[in-house]
Amino acid sequence: MEKVISSTLILSAALLISFSFPLNVDAQGGGQKMEKSSISNEPTYTILDPRSREPEVKYQGLNPRLDTLDGKKVMVVNLHGGNEEVMEALATDLQAAVPACNVEYYAVKGKWSNLEPEDWEKMLSGDAVILGHNY
Amino acid sequence: MPVVLESFEDEGINITAKQEFMREGVPMVRQVLTPQDTSLKKFPDDYTQKFVDALTTPLTDGEKKSGTHVPPTNEGILTTGTYDEISELLEGKLIGHSSIGPIAEMTDGLPVVPPTESRVAKMLKGTSHDPEEIMEFGNGFMGHGLHYATVKKVATNAVMAGCKPEYMPVVLAIAESGACVGYPGDSSFGHLYIVSGPMAKEIGMNSGFCYLAPGNPANMALQRAGTLMGINLAGTIFGINVLERTGPLHWGTIFAENEDTPWEDLNEHFGYDPDENILLSFSGKVQLLPFQNIEVKSGTSLHEVMMGTPDHAVAALKTLTNVNGALLTLTPDTARYWKEEYGFKTMADIQEYMYIHVTWKQEDWAKNYWIQILGRGKQETPFTSARNQADYQIDKRSSPTRLSKLPADADVPKFASPKAITVIVAGGTGNAWSWGGAFGRPMAYSIDKWR
Numbered sequence: 354m355e356k357v358i359s360s361t362l363i364l365s366a367a368l369l370i371s372f373s374f375p376l377n378v379d380a381q382g383g384g385q386k387m388e389k390s391s392i393s394n395e396p397t398y399t400i401l402d403p404r405s406r407e408p409e410v411k412y413q414g415l416n417p418r419l420d421t422l423d424g425k426k427v428m429v430v431n432l433h434g435g436n437e438e439v440m441e442a443l444a445t446d447l448q449a450a451v452p453a454c455n456v457e458y459y460a461v462k463g464k465w466s467n468l469e470p471e472d473w474e475k476m477l478s479g480d481a482v483i484l485g486h487n488y
Numbered sequence: 489m490p491v492v493l494e495s496f497e498d499e500g501i502n503i504t505a506k507q508e509f510m511r512e513g514v515p516m517v518r519q520v521l522t523p524q525d526t527s528l529k530k531f532p533d534d535y536t537q538k539f540v541d542a543l544t545t546p547l548t549d550g551e552k553k554s555g556t557h558v559p560p561t562n563e564g565i566l567t568t569g570t571y572d573e574i575s576e577l578l579e580g581k582l583i584g585h586s587s588i589g590p591i592a593e594m595t596d597g598l599p600v601v602p603p604t605e606s607r608v609a610k611m612l613k614g615t616s617h618d619p620e621e622i623m624e625f626g627n628g629f630m631g632h633g634l635h636y637a638t639v640k641k642v643a644t645n646a647v648m649a650g651c652k653p654e655y656m657p658v659v660l661a662i663a664e665s666g667a668c669v670g671y672p673g674d675s676s677f678g679h680l681y682i683v684s685g686p687m688a689k690e691i692g693m694n695s696g697f698c699y700l701a702p703g704n705p706a707n708m709a710l711q712r713a714g715t716l717m718g719i720n721l722a723g724t725i726f727g728i729n730v731l732e733r734t735g736p737l738h739w740g741t742i743f744a745e746n747e748d749t750p751w752e753d754l755n756e757h758f759g760y761d762p763d764e765n766i767l768l769s770f771s772g773k774v775q776l777l778p779f780q781n782i783e784v785k786s787g788t789s790l791h792e793v794m795m796g797t798p799d800h801a802v803a804a805l806k807t808l809t810n811v812n813g814a815l816l817t818l819t820p821d822t823a824r825y826w827k828e829e830y831g832f833k834t835m836a837d838i839q840e841y842m843y844i845h846v847t848w849k850q851e852d853w854a855k856n857y858w859i860q861i862l863g864r865g866k867q868e869t870p871f872t873s874a875r876n877q878a879d880y881q882i883d884k885r886s887s888p889t890r891l892s893k894l895p896a897d898a899d900v901p902k903f904a905s906p907k908a909i910t911v912i913v914a915g916g917t918g919n920a921w922s923w924g925g926a927f928g929r930p931m932a933y934s935i936d937k938w939r
Contacts, residue, residue: 395570398602402566403578403594403644403720405625405637407559412513414552418490418544427543439522440494442530443539450536477489481543485494485522 419481423453428479431460432486440485447483490518492542497521500585504672504729511633516551518542565605575599578648584727591727596715600648611643614656615938619643623663625722631669632723645720649712650705654691658683658767659713660938665769665931668718668740670730677927678736679714680774680815681743682912684754685765687935688744695744697916700776707743714740738774748820749913750827751835758877758932765935768878768910772927773810776817778920796822796921798830798841804923805846805909806902811856813908813926816842819915839906843883846903851896878932880907 419425429444431437437460444458457479461472476482495505502521509517520538522531567577578600580593591597601607612619619640626634639660646659662681671677683693694704702708718724718740745754755766796818805814816838818826832838853859883905884890891900903909910930 395572397568397570398574398604399568400566400574401603401605401608401640401644402562402564403603403641403648403716404562405635405641405721405723406561406563407511407633407635407723409559410510410513410557411555412510412515412557413554415514415516415518415547416490418546420544422540422543439528439530443494443536446530446533446536447539451540479489481490481492483492483494483520483539483543 422451422481424455425480426455426457426478428476428482429456429458430476430482430484431458432484433461437486443483443485490543492539493517493519494522494539495519496524498524498585498731500728500731504731507633507729510557515557516553518551571599571602574602582725582728584725585731588727591725592719593725594720595648596712596719600716601650603644603647607647608640608643611647611651611653611656612640614643614653615639615660617660617938623660623721625663625666625669625717631666632672632725632729635721635723637663637717637721641721642717645716646709646713649716650709651713652691652705652709655706655710655713657687657765657935657938658691658710659717661767661933661935662710662714662742662769663717663721664933664938665767666771667722668714669722669724669771670718670726670739671732671772672729676734676736676775677732677772678738678774679718679740680738680770680776680926681710681714681740682745682754682768682770682914682930683742683765683935684745684768685760685935686747686763687765689747693742693744695746695914699743699746699914699916700741710742711740714742736774738776741776743914745912746820746914750820750824751832751911751913754835754912757835760877760932760934767933767935768930769933770813770815770910770926770930772812774815774924774926776815776922776924777804778922796919798826798832798838798845801921801923802842802845805842806848808902808925810925810927811848811858811902811904813910813929814842814846814903815910815912815924815926817912817914817922819918819920820913821917822919822921823913825919835911836906838911839909842909843885843901843903843906846901846909847899848902849896850891850894850898850900853891853900854896876929876931878907878930880905880929 427447429440429447431440440460441458444456448454448456459475461475462469476484493505495501502519505517505519506515509515520535520542522528522535567574569577578592578594579597582591582593584591617639619638621639623637623639623642624634625637626632642660642663643656646656649659651659665681668679688695691706692704693706693710698704699707724730747753751757753762754768755764756762758766758768760766801816805816808814826832826838830841832841883901886901886904894900908929910926
C-alpha cells in the first residue's frame with residue numbers, strides 16, 4: 354500500500370511540475386499565433402503557403418479531325434529516344450489498314466528533342482501526323 | 489492538321505505530358521497509349537485502329553475549347569491548425585506513380601518547421617532583398633515549367649527546412665540555381681552544391697570530418713531547403729514529373745570547401761576574389777564515391793593504399809562512363825601531400841595531369857553516343873552560359889578535328905577540357921580522397937549578391 358501511495362505521489366508531483374511549465378516552448382516563445390485547438394488544447398499555427406505560382410496560359414482547342422484518311426497523306430514520325438522500330442512498323446500497319454491513304458514514315462534528323470528545320474518541313478507536309486517513339 | 493501523339497501507357501509519363509501540354513497551350517492533345525514494352529517489334533494489331541480513330545473521330549466540345557488557364561496564385565496563408573493538422577496538410581494525399589508509395593506534396597516526406605508569418609519575417613532579415621522580388625524557376629537546364637516565386641517564398645521554404653536567417657544568402661543562391669528539380673526520366677540525376685568563401689565558416693557549415701554525413705545544422709538545413717524549393721517553387725513532383733528509375737545518391741547535398749588548402753580556394757580558382765562567396769552547383773548525374781569503394785590500384789602497404797596517389801585517382805576516373813565531367817576531392821593533408829610529393833602547385837596543375845592521363849581509346853570516342861550522335865562533346869562550349877564563370881571551352885587537344893585523325897587504338901583524353909575536372913579540398917585531418925563524376929561543368933553563383 355505504501356508503495357502505491359508513494360508512486361501516486363511521485364506521479365502527481367511530476368504532473369504538477371509539468372503543468373507549471375509550457376508544454377510547447379517553441380510555440381509559446383516563438384512569437385507564433387497562439388490559439389488553442391478547442392479539441393486537444395494544443396497550440397495552433399497559421400502558416401504561409403510555400404508554393405510558387407505558374408504563369409497564366411492561353412490555350413487553344415485541337416485542329417479538326419479528318420473525315421477519312423482515304424486520299425490523305427499521313428506522316429508517321431519517329432522522334433527518336435525509345436523503341437524506334439515500332440514507329441516504322443506502325444507506318445506499315447497503317448498503310449495496310451487504310452490502303453487508300455498515303456502513309457509516309459519519317460525519322461527526324463534532330464536529336465534529343467531538338468528538331469531541324471527540315472524535320473518541321475517534313476512533318477507539316479502531310480494532312481495528319483502521328484508523333485512518337487514508344488517511350 | 490490533326491496530330492496524334494504515341495506514348496507509353498504510364499501513369500507518371502502521362503501526367504507529366506498533360507502538364508506540358510497545358511504549358512504549351514494545347515491541353516487536350518490526343519494520345520494513343522501504347523504498351524510499356526520496349527522489346528516490341530510492332531504494336532498489337534488493334535492499336536492501328538486506335539491511331540485511325542484518333543485522327544478521324546470528331547472533336548468533343550472540350551477538345552474544341554480555347555481559353556485562359558489561370559493557375560492558383562498560392563499567395564498568403566495556407567491554413568491554421570495544430571502541428572499534426574498542418575503536417576497532414578503539407579504532406580497531402582498525393583499518389584504518384586502506381587508502383588510507388590504516396591508522395592508528400594509540400595514537404596520532403598518529413599515533418600517541417602511551421603512557416604508562420606513571424607518565422608518567415610525573421611528569416612527575411614537574413615537578406616536585404618525585397619521580400620516581393622520575383623525569382624524565376626524553370627529556365628535552367630532542368631525544370632518543370634516556368635514558376636514564379638518571391639524572395640518571401642524562398643524564406644518560407646527556408647523556415648520549413650530549419651534554416652537560420654544567416655543562411656538566407658546561400659538559400660537564395662540555391663534558389664537562383666534552380667534548386668533541386670531532378671529529371672523527368674532517366675536513372676540517377678541529382679544535385680550537389682559546394683560553398684566557397686568565408687561565409688561557409690561564418691554560418692557554421694561543415695567542411696571537415698564527415699562533411700558528407702548528417703549532423704551539421706547548416707549543411708543539413710541548406711540541403712533540405714534545396715529539396716523543398718525544388719518541390720514547392722520549381723514544381724518537382726516525385727513519381728509524376730520526376731520519374732528517375734533509381735534516383736541519385738546526391739540530392740541537394742551541400743558542403744563547404746575546406747579553407748585549409750595548399751592551393752587557391754575554389755572562388756579564386758573561378759576568378760572571384762578570395763573574400764567573395766560563391767555557390768558551385770552541379771546538376772545532372774552527380775556521384776561522389778569514397779576511394780575505398782573501388783580497388784583502383786593495389787598498394788604495397790596500408791599507408792600507400794590509404795594515401796591515395798594521383799595514379800589511384802587516374803585509375804578511378806578512367807572507370808567513369810560519364811565523360812562530361814569529374815569530381816576529385818582531397819582532404820587538406822592529401823592536398824599537401826600531392827603538392828609536396830608530386831609538385832602540383834595549383835589546382836590547374838592537377839586538372840592538367842588528370843586531363844592528360846585519364847584517357848580512353850580513340851575508337852571509344854569515335855563511337856560514343858553522347859559525343860557523336862548528340863554532339864555534346866563536339867560543342868565548343870558544352871552547356872555554355874555567358875554568366876557562368878565556371879564555364880569552359882573545349883580544349884584544342886580534344887577537338888573533333890584532331891581526334892578524328894588519330895588511329896583507333898590511340899589514347900586520347902576522356903574529357904573535353906582540364907576544366908571538366910573539378911578539384912575540391914574538403915574533409916578532416918588525415919589522408920583521404922574521393923572521386924566521382926558530374927554531368928557537366930558546375931555553374932557558379934554569387935552568394936554575396938543575396939546578402
